[in-house]
Amino acid sequence: MTTPVHVTITGAAGQIGYQLLFRIASGQLLGPEAPIVLRLLEIEPAMKALEGVVMELDDCAYPLLADVESTSDLGHAFTNTSWALLVGSVPRKAGMERSDLLSVNGGIFKPQGQAIAANAASDVRILVVGNPCNTNCLIARSNAAEIPADRWFAMTRLDQNRAESQIAKKVGTGVAGVKNLAIWGNHSSTQFPDFSNATVDGRSVVSAVNDDAWLRGDFLTTVQKRGAAVLEARGASSAASAANAAIDTVVSLTTPTPDDDCVSVAVSSDGETYDVPAGLTFGFPVQADGKGAWKVKSGFTLDEFAKEKIKITTDELLGERDDVAKLSLI
Ligand code: NAX
Numbered sequence: 001m002t003t004p005v006h007v008t009i010t011g012a013a014g015q016i017g018y019q020l021l022f023r024i025a026s027g028q029l030l031g032p033e034a035p036i037v038l039r040l041l042e043i044e045p046a047m048k049a050l051e052g053v054v055m056e057l058d059d060c061a062y063p064l065l066a067d068v069e070s071t072s073d074l075g076h077a078f079t080n081t082s083w084a085l086l087v088g089s090v091p092r093k094a095g096m097e098r099s100d101l102l103s104v105n106g107g108i109f110k111p112q113g114q115a116i117a118a119n120a121a122s123d124v125r126i127l128v129v130g131n132p133c134n135t136n137c138l139i140a141r142s143n144a145a146e147i148p149a150d151r152w153f154a155m156t157r158l159d160q161n162r163a164e165s166q167i168a169k170k171v172g173t174g175v176a177g178v179k180n181l182a183i184w185g186n187h188s189s190t191q192f193p194d195f196s197n198a199t200v201d202g203r204s205v206v207s208a209v210n211d212d213a214w215l216r217g218d219f220l221t222t223v224q225k226r227g228a229a230v231l232e233a234r235g236a237s238s239a240a241s242a243a244n245a246a247i248d249t250v251v252s253l254t255t256p257t258p259d260d261d262c263v264s265v266a267v268s269s270d271g272e273t274y275d276v277p278a279g280l281t282f283g284f285p286v287q288a289d290g291k292g293a294w295k296v297k298s299g300f301t302l303d304e305f306a307k308e309k310i311k312i313t314t315d316e317l318l319g320e321r322d323d324v325a326k327l328s329l330i
Helices: 015-025 044-060 074-078 098-119 133-142 157-171 205-209 212-224 226-234 240-254 304-326
Strands: 005-010 036-041 065-071 081-086 125-128 152-154 182-184 192-194 263-268 281-288 294-296
Touching: 005 015, 005 074, 015 036, 015 044, 015 240, 036 044, 036 074, 044 065, 065 074, 074 081, 074 098, 081 098, 081 133, 081 240, 098 133, 098 304, 125 133, 125 240, 133 152, 133 263, 133 281, 133 304, 152 281, 157 182, 157 192, 157 205, 157 212, 157 240, 157 263, 182 304, 192 212, 192 304, 205 212, 212 226, 240 263, 240 281, 263 294, 281 304
Parallel strands: 005 036, 005 081, 036 065, 081 125, 125 152
Antiparallel strands: 152 263, 182 192, 182 281, 263 281, 281 294
């Protein structure tokens, strides 16, 4: 049997974890040929719930699932891991300032970065889902200097999927026809879902939609505030769609990106691409080669409207970076 790939999921007993684990164990993350060891990290109070989830994993009798390790120990959670999906974090509560939120999460992501550096496999790649995911990723990466910057990702794919779906509905076509849709910046309400470089069924989205007011207005705000709308309607935040986007991200980063398309994901800025300051974990259009390497896709045209929006989200990320620097988290 092929050597199993170790995949770590933090916050495994949470609602995204519950939507994610079964899909990973069934082969949807790494394909039908890759046996998997799941390494599940939770905090002590959630270990009992995690026990129940593991029972259910057993009860699925997945042929690809070689083993499941549940733990609240960071070193154990990241031992030999090749993909670390950092989902567990502490959400913003009423009355919490941004700096409080970053401070609490710094307490999670700083030691996780250190534990990944000390224990993970040499090919480890990390996807941060837990919010504020861009800056949580920056914190973990800053505390794992041994791991190259191009192995760290934060999730903006849910925003890409949401944007594609809105455009497909507006044009009255299938979502598979929507391509090259970049999410720039932060996974927050300042993100810029870039309609101007996107295409639908081979035409520019701008001409296919033929409604600039909608693109610059309702479309943008619907995507930016979709998480809040789901929370309001469901009484709980997005979980199945978030788990789906995490799987989409890994699949897209491990398969070649077609020339006419891109993957939206936040990566470490090199300071030279699209004038984004160096070192921020910033949402870009990315192209993967399918062998583990990727690059930020060049050739996107950014007009004044796009530049203005990208500046807003850049400033927000710079502010978050200043906050975590002051807290000595990076
Ligand atoms: P839940 O509260 O259901 O689950 C989080 C789990 O993390 C809990 O079981 C908790 O015990 C665990 N946890 C907390 N601290 C931990 C630690 N130090 N180590 C390990 N586990 C820990 O939240 P859920 O709905 O699953 O969401 C998880 C995170 O994803 C949240 O931060 C959420 O904001 C974020 N999201 C990110 C999205 C994205 O697109 N990047 C979209 C969906 C989601 O909002």
